[in-house]
Amino acid sequence: EAEVAQxxxxxxxxxxxxxxxxxxxxxxxxxxxxxxxxxxxGPELLVQFQDESVVDDSQLPKDRFSAERLxxxxxxxxxxxxxxxxxxMYLCASSxxxxxxxxxxTRLLVL
Amino acid sequence: xxxxxxxxxxxxxxxxxxxxxNCAYENTAFDYFPWYQQFxxxxxxxxxxxxxxxxxxxxxxxxxxxxxSAKQFSLHIxxxxxxxxxxxxCAASIGTSGSRLTFGEGTQLTVNP
Numbered sequence: 001e002a003e004v005a006q007x008x009x010x011x012x013x014x015x016x017x018x019x020x021x022x023x024x025x026x027x028x029x030x031x032x033x034x035x036x037x038x039x040x041x042g043p044e045l046l047v048q049f050q051d052e053s054v055v056d057d058s059q060l061p062k063d064r065f066s067a068e069r070l071x072x073x074x075x076x077x078x079x080x081x082x083x084x085x086x087x088x089m090y091l092c093a094s095s096x097x098x099x100x101x102x103x104x105x106t107r108l109l110v111l
Numbered sequence: 112x113x114x115x116x117x118x119x120x121x122x123x124x125x126x127x128x129x130x131x132x133n134c135a136y137e138n139t140a141f142d143y144f145p146w147y148q149q150f151x152x153x154x155x156x157x158x159x160x161x162x163x164x165x166x167x168x169x170x171x172x173x174x175x176x177x178x179x180s181a182k183q184f185s186l187h188i189x190x191x192x193x194x195x196x197x198x199x200x201c202a203a204s205i206g207t208s209g210s211r212l213t214f215g216e217g218t219q220l221t222v223n224p
Contacts, residue, residue: 004154033211042117042200042214043155056211091154098143098204100212102154 002026004103006092012109018080021106025074025094033100034067034077037089046090049075082110114138115203117215125223130188132218134201137182141203145212146175146186149198158199159186191222 005024013019025032030051035043046065048056051072060067064083069075079086087110093100117134124130134144142163147155161168161175161184168175174187188195199218204210 040217042115042202042217043212044214045211048211093154098210099145099157099160102147102156104152104154107152 004092004094004101006090006103006106008106009104010107010109012111013082014111015084016081018078019082019108020079021077021090021092021108023075023077023092023103025092026096026101029094029096029101030072031095032069032075033093033095034075035091035093035102037091037105039088043091046077079108082108084110086110114141114213115201115215117201117218119218120216121219121221123221123223124191126191126193128191128222130191130195130220130222131185132199132201132220133183133185134215135181135183136203138203138205138213139182140205141213142206143204143210144175144177144184145202145204146173147200147202147214149200149217155200188220191220193222193224196220196222 007022032049034046037043047060047067049069052069067077089105089107091105092103114137145160146158148158149155159170159173163179172189177184201215202212204212
């Protein structure tokens with residue numbers, strides 16, 4: 001069964017450092033999402049891509065976060081500089097129709 | 112603005128019992144309501160979903176009940192098993208494919224053997 005791949009699974013960094021997360025969606029899925037899940041809460045959308053285009057980044061803190069999906073396949077989410085409040089699980093999801101399939105996530109701890 | 116409210120925050124049931132989790136939404140434009148199951152250290156996985164043109168959908172031991180006039184929907188897990196112990200999230204979105212999901216706060220379910 002095809003799955004969404006994410007790496008790394010865990011990341012520890014110090015505040016003010018840069019971090020990057022990678023996502024490889026299910027093959028053929030045109031829509032890719034990055035969500036942030038704070039411990040004890042539901043995921044919240046950061047950015048959504050349709051192929052290589054951003055269709056929704058209204059909740060992305062653009063002063064420090066950036067995302068790209070250059071060839072419309074895999075995607076990278078970057079944080080620079082990281083802040084203590086960025087500690088969370090970063091989830092990638094992809095969809096071909098209405099069902100969103102989530103990857104295992106990257107757990108980020110900012111010290 | 113919290114558009115999907117979920118309760119209870121935590122739930123403990125005995126093996127074989129019925130688990131019931133409730134959600135209420137505010138935005139009447141929502142027309143797709145999935146439930147996700149999440150185990151520790153894993154990403155959410157789709158459990159079951161419903162659209163507002165039906166009042167109930169059943170898949171195995173899992174049933175969604177939907178009340179459009181009350182803007183509420185619930186998940187019922189029949190014959191709950193210890194393996195069902197996980198965090199459950201309701202969600203909602205607008206339109207068909209490619210729409211953002213708005214999640215509830217989650218319910219941590221524990222099924223005691």
